[in-house]
Amino acid sequence: MxxxxxxxxxxxxxxxxxxxxxxxxxxxxxxxxxxxxxxxxxxxxxxxxxxxxxxxxxxxxxxxxxxxxxxxxxxxxxxxxxxxxxxxxxxxxxxxxxxxxxxxxxxxxxxxxLTQPNIIKQLINDFTQAQAELGKPSFAKTPVSRSLVLVNKEKHKNKNKTKILAAVSLCSLLLLGWVIYAKLGNKIKNLIQPEASKSLTTQSTKENQIQLPLITPNNSVSESPDDPFGTAVRIANQASASGKVATSSTQWLEIAAKWQRASDLMSTVPKNHNRYQEAKIRTQLYKKYSEAAQKEAHKSKS
Known part of the structure; x- marks a missing residue:
C-alpha cells in the first residue's frame, strides 16, 4: 500500500x-x-x-x-x-x-x-491511483509470505479481480453522478451565472486598474509636521479610495501629485521613529504609484 x-x-x-x-x-x-x-x-x-x-x-x-x-x-x-x-x-x-x-x-x-481541474481527468486519476493501490499486496514479501503466495496464488488473483471490479464500479457511479450533475447543474448555472459573471467582471476591472486613486478638492488632509508618517498614510488612503473612479488625464495627474506628496512626507520620517524602516519602503512604493499614475494620464490623453 x-x-x-x-x-x-x-x-x-x-x-x-x-x-x-x-x-x-x-x-x-x-x-x-x-x-x-x-x-x-x-x-x-x-x-x-x-x-x-x-x-x-x-x-x-x-x-x-x-x-x-x-x-x-x-x-x-x-x-x-x-x-x-x-x-x-x-x-x-x-x-x-x-x-x-x-x-x-x-x-x-x-x-x-484557482482554475479547477477537468472533472473527467480528476476521476481518471483517482481511479488509476485506486487501481494501483488495490493491485498491490498489503504485506511484506518475507520468505514465509512468499511461500504463502505460491500456495494461495489463485486465491489472491480472485481477490484482486474483485477489488478491481469494485473500483471500476465506483468509478462508473462517479461518472454517472457527474453526467447527472452536468445536465441538472446547467439549469442552476443558467440562473446563477449572469449575476456571478457580472460580479467577476466588475472585480476583474477593479483589479486591473492601478490602485492610484484621486483626491478631490473636498478631501482635504490636515498635515501634522510632528507626524509625517501618519500624514503620508492618510494622503495615500484618500488617494487609494478615489482612484477607483478616475478616468480623465487631469484626474490621473492629480493622483500622481498626491502619491508624490505622500512619498515626500515618508522620506522625512526621522531615523528614531519606530517605523522608520517601513517608511523607507513606503517612500519608494508611493513614488512608483506616482509614476504609474503619470503613465495613466498619458494614456487617457490618447
Missing amino acids: IDRINDIAWQAHQGSVAAIIQLLNEKLAKSGVRTRAIFSDGVLQLLCEAANIEQLEQSPLVDQIQEILESIAPRNIRRVNINSRIVREQQLLWLKEISSDRENQLLWSHEIT
Whole structure:
C-alpha cells in the first residue's frame, strides 16, 4: 500500500494547509519569500514575507503562486487571498493583526480564483491511483509470505479481480453522478451565472486598474509636521479610495501629485521613529504609484 503519510503532494492535493505551505516554501525558496496560511470563511488567507520590497513585486509573485496552487489543485480551495509585507517577528495571530489595520500592515493584497481541474481527468486519476493501490499486496514479501503466495496464488488473483471490479464500479457511479450533475447543474448555472459573471467582471476591472486613486478638492488632509508618517498614510488612503473612479488625464495627474506628496512626507520620517524602516519602503512604493499614475494620464490623453 502506498504510504500517504509522507506524501506531501498528495496531502496538499487533499487540501492540507500545512502541506500546501510546505510545497509553496520549497518552490519560493530561491526568491527569498516565505509563506504562512490560514483557511478562513472559505478563503485561503496566504501571507508572503520577504526581507525587501523587490522580492515581493506583486505581478510576478501572484502569477507564480497561482501557477503552483493550480498544479497542486487542492480540493475544496478555490479562493486565495495573497497578502504581502516585509518580514516581521513571528505572530501567532497575524491574520487578526493585518485585518485590523491592512493599510499599515501590508504592502499589497490580491485575491485570486484557482482554475479547477477537468472533472473527467480528476476521476481518471483517482481511479488509476485506486487501481494501483488495490493491485498491490498489503504485506511484506518475507520468505514465509512468499511461500504463502505460491500456495494461495489463485486465491489472491480472485481477490484482486474483485477489488478491481469494485473500483471500476465506483468509478462508473462517479461518472454517472457527474453526467447527472452536468445536465441538472446547467439549469442552476443558467440562473446563477449572469449575476456571478457580472460580479467577476466588475472585480476583474477593479483589479486591473492601478490602485492610484484621486483626491478631490473636498478631501482635504490636515498635515501634522510632528507626524509625517501618519500624514503620508492618510494622503495615500484618500488617494487609494478615489482612484477607483478616475478616468480623465487631469484626474490621473492629480493622483500622481498626491502619491508624490505622500512619498515626500515618508522620506522625512526621522531615523528614531519606530517605523522608520517601513517608511523607507513606503517612500519608494508611493513614488512608483506616482509614476504609474503619470503613465495613466498619458494614456487617457490618447
